[in-house]
Amino acid sequence: MNFFGMARKNALRKPLRTALLIICVTVAFLIYGLTASFVNGSQGGASGASENILGVMSAAGRTQPLPISYINRIKAEPDVLAVGYMTRLRGFATVEKNIIPVSAFDPRQLMDVNGKELGLTSQLMERFSENRGKVLVGRALAEAQGWKIGQRITVTSFDVQKQDGSRDWPFDIAGIFEGENASTDTYFVIAQYDYVNAMRSRHKDTVDAFVVRPQQHVAAGELAARIDQQFANSAAPTRTQSEKQFLEAFLRQYADIGLIVNLVVGAAFITLLMIIVNTMVFAVRERNFEIGVLKTLGFSDFRIMILILGETLFIFAVGGGIGLAGAMAFAAFSSPALGLVLSMELFFNAMIMIIALGIATGALPARNALKTPAVTALRAR
Amino acid sequence: MTYDSTQSPYIVLNAIRKGYRIGSETVPIFSNLDLEIPRGDFVAIMGPSGSGKSTLLSMLAGIDRPDSGSLCIGTCLLHQMGEAARTAWRAGNMGIVFQFYNLLPMLNAAENVELPLLLRPLSSKERRVRVEKVLDLVGLAGRGNQHPKLMSGGQQQRVGIARAIVTDPPLLLCDEPTGDLDRKSAEDILGMLRVLNKEMGKTIVMVTHDPQAAQYASRTLHLDKGIFTEERRAAR
Structure with missing residues (x-):
């Protein structure tokens, strides 16, 4: 005892x-x-999202498009290491409540800006880039849907219509990305911007956001302010936030x-x-x-x-x-x-x-x- | 805080005053109590209820303090020691046997006996060896796993005695140790106390109402209204 x-x-x-x-x-x-x-x-x-990676969106709201040409002015900012554009395609598979988030990027830009955090490898990117209809699926989403590599999936978009009037977007799964760690969000599909942009009927050559990776040791907050200042007097002013701030603000929309x-x-x-x-x-x-x-x-x-x-x-x-x-x-x-x-x-x-x-x-x-x-x-x- | 006396008695109470406050009044228990008990003595203290027997035992056990006067046991001046020092002194110098055994119900016999050993830097094996030895000494060999509630009163009191002597203290205080037992069990317990006194040299102070129990002591002191009125030495 x-x-x-x-x-x-x-x-x-x-x-x-x-x-x-x-x-x-x-x-x-x-x-x-x-x-x-x-x-x-x-x-x-909150825990998985980066404080350093910045998202540049329209100041009028996250659903308002920005001109793709903004990328050159953002890239010209000396404290920017890499920048990529992205457009969203929110839809569902089979039934409406089975929501599938799709983010369309330029593959090379994506690798430079967010490859590390998403756990993207060069082999994965090679398979992804084979043709424009290929996508990468996050591990969490693939497991939830029971999707396999090589499978053809169809995402029916809520609001992005194709030129033929259909909202069904077929994709071929090129690979599954794991995320950098357990808290990385992998419940989404990475598609190719060129494919979505070429096929959609509206908002051609626009993007929903630019993703910016600042140079090392650069204060992300200050850079965000400088980017927004660049577009302050343009037709489409921007609002730049860190990925973490964006996600928190997004969730706070609900509560x-x-x-x-x-x-x-x-x-x-x-x-x-x-x-x-x-x-x-x-x-x-x-x-x-x-x-x-x-x-x-x-x-x-x-x-x-x-x-x-x-x-x-x-x-x-x-x-x-x-x-x-x-x-x-x-x-x-x-x-x-x-x-x-x-x-x-x-x-x-x-x-x-x-x-x-x-x-x-x-x-x-x-x-x-x-x-x-x-x-x-x-x-x- | 030591009492330097090579020839002096083991327990010395000198001019002890003690009272209890009841409301705004103080009811005196002892006004000027003196007592000396040599090392190795077996003293029975008798007296009517309210005479101060239990208060005296509490002071000897260091769980209560005199209001004034000196109380010295061995080399320790208990009246000068604080609560924590007296607690530490009890752990090493004294064993106590209660009238109602006061065993902890959630522990078995061996664990109850082991309790005082938890305060010592001993391994579990050393503790187990000591517990088995004292359970054997009190006639409960092999019954260590039994729970107190499944034991008779006499057996529970044996566990109580085993717990009191497991640390081999020089002083054993007994508060009506046979008060809750039948005659046969009482005689067994008293015989055991006598063995502890005669063969192991323990100094024993026993408070009792029972004259037959007092006969096992080498001397009996009668306490009445806070003073010793009579001392009787055993013939044997």
Whole structure:
């Protein structure tokens, strides 16, 4: 037996009470794991998107086109390392709710600007460039749709019509890109700009955005301001943001998901804190006499505090562990379309929360136990 | 904080005053109590309820302090020591046997006995060897895995004694150790205390209401209204 074993036995002396507390903690950490994974994934955002890569869009709105000729003026900016243009083709496959995001780039420009972040290899780009109808599909999207290399897919666009009046865009899958890491958004198709531009009926030779990679050690914010200044008095002024800022702003169109998640998780944890503190205060008060016995045997205040904190830490470690394991399993086996990403950082934060809440919930009962003198505690029976 | 006396008694209480506050009044328990107990003695303290027996035992155990006067055990001046120092002193110098055993219900017999050893820098193997040895000494060999609630009162008190002596302390304090036992079990327990006193040299202070239990001690002190009124030495 050791101190932790004793704390564990204390926790398990009322199995139903302990089981209920563990369930509370499990549910709280499951909520935390899933919501934080969602924020992590949806803002693939917030963690996966680059702070340095800039997107130049129309100041009038992200759906308004920009002239393709802007690329020369952006490229002329000395702090720009590489620049590429892009147009979007938002559509669906088979049924309308099965949304397929398509971004059309110039392959060479894409490799220079965003190849590293998207995990593009030269072999992949070679296959992609074989003809204009080829596309690359992100790993998450390919798995969600069950698509394979060499397969022909058809994306029906919501708003981009072809010259023949059809909105069906056939593509051949040349390869699957993995993304630089687990938090990179790979739920989209990379098509070729020339193909889309040649076939579409409207907005020819326009782009939805320019993607800019600044030179190293250049402040991205300052460069963004300079680019926007260049076009401030033109017919189509621009708004330049980092990829991360863009994604966050895009998500904020619907709601401040991060804030909502923090409020939900905060409420869950504060409720949890109160439930467990209250239960532990009563549990320790029931044991006042035994604590008096331990003090009489020579257990110092510190050791008694360790016993009580050990008990709450045990409850949080078991409950939090199960909750996080559940969230990890859910993230691993859920559809990639949900975009749940349980990163190591999130896991580490959860560990810190488990320890902090374990200590916080044990602190008050421990203080109560310590302030009762042994001679008084022994009379408590 | 040491008491330098090679020939002096092991326990010395000098001019002890102790009272309890009840509301705005202080009810005196001891006004001027003196006591000396030599090392290796077996003293029984008897007296009516409210005479101060338990308070005296609490002070000897270091869980309570006199209001004034000096209390010296071995070389330690307990009346001058703070709470933390007295707690550390208890862990190394004293074992206590309670009337109602006071075993922790979630631990088995061996784990209850092991409790004081957790405070010492011993490996789990060393602790296990010591626990087995004292359980054997109190006649509970092989019953370490049994839970206290499945044991008789006499067996639980044996576990209590094993817990009190597992660290081999020089002083054993017993608070009505046979008060909750039948006569046969009580005699077994008292016989065990006598062995601990005679063969292992433990100094034992036992508070009891039972005159038959007191006969096992080498001397009996009668406490009444906070003063010792009578001292009787055993004939044997």
